[in-house]
Amino acid sequence: MPVDPPPPASLPTEGELVELTVGQVAHGGSCVARADGRVVFVRHALPGERVRARVTDRSHDRYWRADAVEILEASPDRVAPPCPHAGPGLCGGCDWQHASPPAQRRLKAQVVVDALRRQGGLPARVAADDAPYGGAPRDDAAYDAARDDKDAPGLAVSVEPLPGVGGDDGLGWRTRMRFAVTDAGEVGLRAYRSHRVVATPDCRIAHPLVAGAVAGRRFPGAEAVEVAASVRSGRVSVRPDGGQDVADGHAGASEEGPLVERVHGRQFQVDAAAFWQVHPAAARTLVDAVLAALAPRAGDRALDLYAGAGLFAAFLAEAVGPDGEVIAIESDAAAVASAARSLADLPWVSVRPVRVTARTVRGCVGSAGGVDVAVLDPPRTGAGPDVLAALLALRPRAVAYVACDPVALARDLAVAEGAGYLVDEVRGFDLFPMTAHVECVARLVPAGS
Ligand SMILES: C[S@@+](CC[C@H](N)C(=O)[O-])C[C@H]1O[C@@H](n2cnc3c(N)ncnc32)[C@H](O)[C@@H]1O
Known part of the structure; x- marks a missing residue:
C-alpha cells in the first residue's frame, strides 16, 4: 500500500496552524490555497482572504485540507454566519454561511464555469454582471480576461436567486x-x-x-x-x-x-418517500427554465427521463396537448405511483416504471422514430455517455439537461458535443442557499440548427 512521504520540517503537521493567502473557489465548498507548492483546500474562507488555518487532513500526497480559524484580511463578501452551528469543526450541513447570498451565487457560478471548462472542455465564463469577486489570484490569465469581458465568447454563466423565501437571507427554505x-x-x-x-x-x-x-x-x-x-x-x-x-x-x-404540492396551479400528490425539490420555489423555477429551453409545441412528442413525481412531464403534456405525447421514465416505485396519481388527467402521458438505460431510452419510442424535445434530470452521478448517446440518437430538436452536479453535467455535455449537439445555454439556480450545491439547466441543440 502506498504511504505518503513525511512532510518536510517546514510544513505544518496536522492540527497545526498555517497562514495562507486564499485563492479561487473549488468544487464542494472550499477555496484553494498553496503551502510550499502543495494545494490546500481551505474551508470557512473566501477568495482573496488572508487567513490563519488549521490543517485538518494531510493524509493525501497531493493536497491537504484546512479550516480557516482566524481571518487576518477579510473579503468584502464576508458576513457573520447567521447559524450558531456553522464554523470550523461544527455542523457540516452548510458551506457558505460566512458569505453574503449574492457572493455565494458568484462563487457557485465560478464553480460551474470551472467544471464546464475543465471537465467539459467548453468555453465558459462567469456572466459579466456577476464577476469579478474578491480579487482571487488565478493561474489562467486568459480565463480571467475572458471572465471580465462582457463581449467575450463562450457560455456566460450566472446563478439566479430563487424568489420568495424570507427575502434573500438564504434561510428557512429546506422543506x-x-x-x-x-x-x-x-x-x-x-x-x-x-x-x-x-x-x-x-x-x-x-x-x-x-x-x-x-x-x-x-x-x-x-x-x-x-x-x-x-x-x-x-x-x-x-x-x-x-x-x-x-x-x-x-x-x-x-x-x-401523500403530501400535496402545487406548481403553477397544478396539484401533485407526492409520497413522502418520493423525490421532490426541497426549496419551495424550486419546482416552478425549474419548470419555467425547462419550458423556456425546450419551447415545446402542440403535437410534439416529448421525453422526460428521471421523471420523479412527473413534474416536468405534466407541464410538457400541457404544452404538447392531446395531439402530442409525453413519455416519462422513472424507476422509483414511490415516484412512479406519485406521477400516476398526479398526471391521471393527462392520458397522453405514459409513465414507464423502468430504469433509464441506453436500451430503455432507445426502446421507449418503439419503431415510431424520434422525439421532438427531451428533458433529463438524473441523480448526482449524471446520465453517463451511453444514455446520452441513446437520447441524442432520437434527434430531439432541443434537450434540457437539469443537473445538481456541475462536474457530472460537464462530462455529459462533452459527450453531447461529440455527438453533434451544441450547448448553447447554461443557467445556474441557487436552489440550495448556504450550501455548495448548485442546480444547472443546460440546453442542447443539434449543431448547425
Ligand atoms: C433529481 S430527481 C428528478 C425528479 C424530477 N425531474 C423532479 O424534478 O421532481 C432524479 C429522479 O431520478 C430517479 N432515478 C435515479 N436513477 C434512475 C434510473 N437509473 N432510472 C430511472 N430513474 C432514476 C430518482 O428516483 C429520482 O426520482
Whole structure:
C-alpha cells in the first residue's frame, strides 16, 4: 500500500496552524490555497482572504485540507454566519454561511464555469454582471480576461436567486431534510467529513414547518429522521429511519396519504418517500427554465427521463396537448405511483416504471422514430455517455439537461458535443442557499440548427 512521504520540517503537521493567502473557489465548498507548492483546500474562507488555518487532513500526497480559524484580511463578501452551528469543526450541513447570498451565487457560478471548462472542455465564463469577486489570484490569465469581458465568447454563466423565501437571507427554505440523530436522541447533522453528529434542532436552513416538527423532540435509537413538509398545505411527515410517519408523536397517528404540492396551479400528490425539490420555489423555477429551453409545441412528442413525481412531464403534456405525447421514465416505485396519481388527467402521458438505460431510452419510442424535445434530470452521478448517446440518437430538436452536479453535467455535455449537439445555454439556480450545491439547466441543440 502506498504511504505518503513525511512532510518536510517546514510544513505544518496536522492540527497545526498555517497562514495562507486564499485563492479561487473549488468544487464542494472550499477555496484553494498553496503551502510550499502543495494545494490546500481551505474551508470557512473566501477568495482573496488572508487567513490563519488549521490543517485538518494531510493524509493525501497531493493536497491537504484546512479550516480557516482566524481571518487576518477579510473579503468584502464576508458576513457573520447567521447559524450558531456553522464554523470550523461544527455542523457540516452548510458551506457558505460566512458569505453574503449574492457572493455565494458568484462563487457557485465560478464553480460551474470551472467544471464546464475543465471537465467539459467548453468555453465558459462567469456572466459579466456577476464577476469579478474578491480579487482571487488565478493561474489562467486568459480565463480571467475572458471572465471580465462582457463581449467575450463562450457560455456566460450566472446563478439566479430563487424568489420568495424570507427575502434573500438564504434561510428557512429546506422543506425536506434527512437528520442524523445524536446519542441523546436529538436531531442533528454530521460534522464535515465525519460521522460525528452535531445537534442542530434549530437548523437555520430548515423550513419553519420542518424545524417546528422536530423542535423539542427526541428520537432515541433512530439512525436518521426524514422530515418532509408541504408548504402549501402545512402538512409535515416525520419518519424515523424512513419508516412510519410519527408527525403527531405516535406512529401512524398523523394524517395519512401523500403530501400535496402545487406548481403553477397544478396539484401533485407526492409520497413522502418520493423525490421532490426541497426549496419551495424550486419546482416552478425549474419548470419555467425547462419550458423556456425546450419551447415545446402542440403535437410534439416529448421525453422526460428521471421523471420523479412527473413534474416536468405534466407541464410538457400541457404544452404538447392531446395531439402530442409525453413519455416519462422513472424507476422509483414511490415516484412512479406519485406521477400516476398526479398526471391521471393527462392520458397522453405514459409513465414507464423502468430504469433509464441506453436500451430503455432507445426502446421507449418503439419503431415510431424520434422525439421532438427531451428533458433529463438524473441523480448526482449524471446520465453517463451511453444514455446520452441513446437520447441524442432520437434527434430531439432541443434537450434540457437539469443537473445538481456541475462536474457530472460537464462530462455529459462533452459527450453531447461529440455527438453533434451544441450547448448553447447554461443557467445556474441557487436552489440550495448556504450550501455548495448548485442546480444547472443546460440546453442542447443539434449543431448547425
Ligand atoms: C433529481 S430527481 C428528478 C425528479 C424530477 N425531474 C423532479 O424534478 O421532481 C432524479 C429522479 O431520478 C430517479 N432515478 C435515479 N436513477 C434512475 C434510473 N437509473 N432510472 C430511472 N430513474 C432514476 C430518482 O428516483 C429520482 O426520482
